[in-house]
Amino acid sequence: MNFDIFFRPRTMAVIGVSTSNDLHPANVVYSKNLLRYPVKIFPVNPKGGTLLNQTIYRSISEIDEEVELAIIAVRADLVPETVRECVAAGVKGAIVISGGFAEAGHQDLQDKMVLAAGGGNIPIIGPNCLGVFTPAHVDTFFLPSERTVQPGTGNVAIVSQSGGILVDLLVKFADEGIGLSSAVSIGNKAMVRELALLDHFINDPLTRVIVFYIEGFGENEGREFVLAAKDCPKPIVVLKSGKTAGGSRAVSSHTASLAGDYAVFQSVLKQHGVYVAANEFELTSYCEALSCYNQPAGKRIGIVSGSGGHGALAVDACYAYGLSAEEFDPPLQTALRKVLSENIKGIASVANPIDLTGSALEHDFEVTVETLSKSDQIDCILLLMLPYLPGITSDLGAKISMIYRRQGKPLIAYVPHVEKYRMLIEGFELNKVPVSSSIEGAVMMAKALTGNKND
Amino acid sequence: MINAAIHQIINSSQEYGWVMEPQAKEIFRLAGLPVPQFIVVKDITECGPAAKTLGYPLAAKVVSPEIIHKTEHQGVVVNIGDLAGLKDVFIDLSGLPGFQGVLLEKMSSGVELILGAKNDPQFGPVVLLGIGGIGVEIYKDTAIRMAPVATEDVDRMISELKGRKLLEGYRGAPAVNRTSLIETVRNFSLLSMELATHFESIDINPLFCAKDGCFVADARIILRQA
Secondary structure (H helix, E strand, O other), X not given: OOOHHHHOOOEEEEEOOOOOOOOOHHHHHHHHHHHHOOOEEEEEOOOXXXXXXXXOEOOHHHOOOOOOEEEEOOOHHHHHHHHHHHHHHOOOEEEEOOOOOHHHOOHHHHHHHHHHOOOOOOOEXXXXXXXXXXXXXXXXXXXXXXXXXXXXXXXXXXXXXXXXXXXXXXXXXXXXXXXXXEEEEOOOOOOOOHHHHHHHHHOOOOOOEEEEEEOOOOOOHHHHHHHHHHOOOOOXXXXXXXXXXXXXXXXXXXXXXXXXXXXXXXXXXXXXOOEXXXXXXXXXXXXXXXXXXOOOOOOEEEEEEOOHHHHHHHHHHHHHOOOEOOOOOHHHXXXXXXXXXXXXXXXXXXXXXXXXXXXXXXXXXXXXXXXHHOOOOOOEEEEEOOXXXXXXXXXHHHHHHHHHHHHOOOEEEEOOOOHHHHHHHXXXXXXXXXXXXXXXXXXXXXXXXXXXXXX | XXXXXXXXXXXXXXXXXXXXXXXXXXXXXXXXXXXXOEEEEOOHHHHHHHHHHHOOOEEEEEEOOOOOOOHHHOOEEEEEOOHHHHHHHHHXXXXXXXXXXEEEEEOOOOEEEEEEEEEEOOOEEEEEEEXXXXXXXXXXXXXXXXXXXXXXXXXXXXXXXXXXXXXXXXXXXXXXXXXXXXXXXXXXXXXXXXXXXXXXXXXXXXXXEEOXXXXXXXXXXXXXXX
């Protein structure tokens, strides 16, 4: 299924704008798209009038251009009729932001909405959702832009049953420097559900990693989903709520969804090659790594740091995640020591983890990574950066990333995420080297690269 | 297409909501699972000939549509060594509610596993393999897969179990017959697919696994509410 009209619409009507309330969801959607996105946008309200100096259309049928996408933010009981008008006007799809359907006990109203859409001829996202966000294209979230944090353009797509979780994930993506192809909140998923979106993003050339936040599947829908996921050439990462009995209760009251047994969910998804993230931390780590690398790497990790403690913690984390960090053989150790500066040659440890010590210079990090990149004893390099060491500068990120670009040995960095070290971090990230804000996160990234989702 | 004989058994069990052990074992036998020989005796006079056919030591289990959890109703007696003992057991079991007979079989031995299936609302039939015994609910050492499973899936399931060393030959014990275990789990998963519209859960607990193969020692199928 191709949902480009949702993610890259050329024309869009916002139905239900208010002439008196700037914070009405429809008004927020209207104004942010009018002011900041290339989509051509039309406000609709039966009462007419003007909004931000634009004429409000009394009905979608009055718009004399072809409208691809309709955003519906009217009262729930008016939604079925509004959908009928959209269908009559020839829209290609609609997003129903309004709540007050199955999640509030009004399944009948939701069924009427589906019926009004011709039972599937016109796809509808929602109801009870935020809709879509495609950086630089369209944003139907009814959240004022100045209040939200948005990641830049990238290759990760997110499909979320919950709008709140989606917005929160976007904050974390922005914080971690993970770029987004598109994000969509599907709410009650009356018509457009996970399976159809999986199909869309498999075929979307701008998406490399597909993320789902799932509260529960419908009857037997999980089976269809995993069978499709099994053949998906792109990595799929899933975060699921309802892991515990307490969590399941919270879900039931949230989106009137049947939450399944987590042990079954986790096992079955892993069986079919899906990454199951235990929490948001794992989710962002997996996404950042998978968005940078599309070839799987092995489990043998080489660790480089300027501190023995960092190296030791990283080794522990590697083994906890099923990776290995074995001692290098003597010839490699000799080769490593040979290229180091005179002042650290005698004090550095080069066995794995490599501790270049606090006296290391920029050059020492470069030659060490270069030497390891050429070694077939490891599959991936974990570089634990201590940006406060006197011998290194903020240029080191970009310099070392170039070694990866030349040699092709996967590289993952850890740099504390504070503003002061931003240039170092960007030196890596802009060159497609993932950077974690913690040692454990960096190890999770290495784990993601192994593509070994079954343990 | 569901096997007609299996269908017949399911139909005749519908009124109880579950399939009792003799009938469940018959279904498993039809599905190609390793079910040891058993005899259901309904009268005390049948005990002697049955024991002669099966051989001691024997396990005796009550057959009653009212008793799903036999152990909790003292409906299972193991290691019966002679006819006098067997007759005493028969008299005890015949006093249990809903008594229809006593299932007799020769004692099995080996590593106790649990092999089960659940009809999951989101994924349909899923199979579970775990280390059995009285600690099954405590240790929760299980592996779950969506049915049907392939040989590689079962191989991974076994590797996932913390107790896998018990299967690989622990402290001098011989390793269990892995080929037989894999075949059993595969056939069981195919059966769960065939019964998909009929069952809620299936338990083979325990499934005994030893050097010479696996044996279904107890079996129960809970049917889906119509």
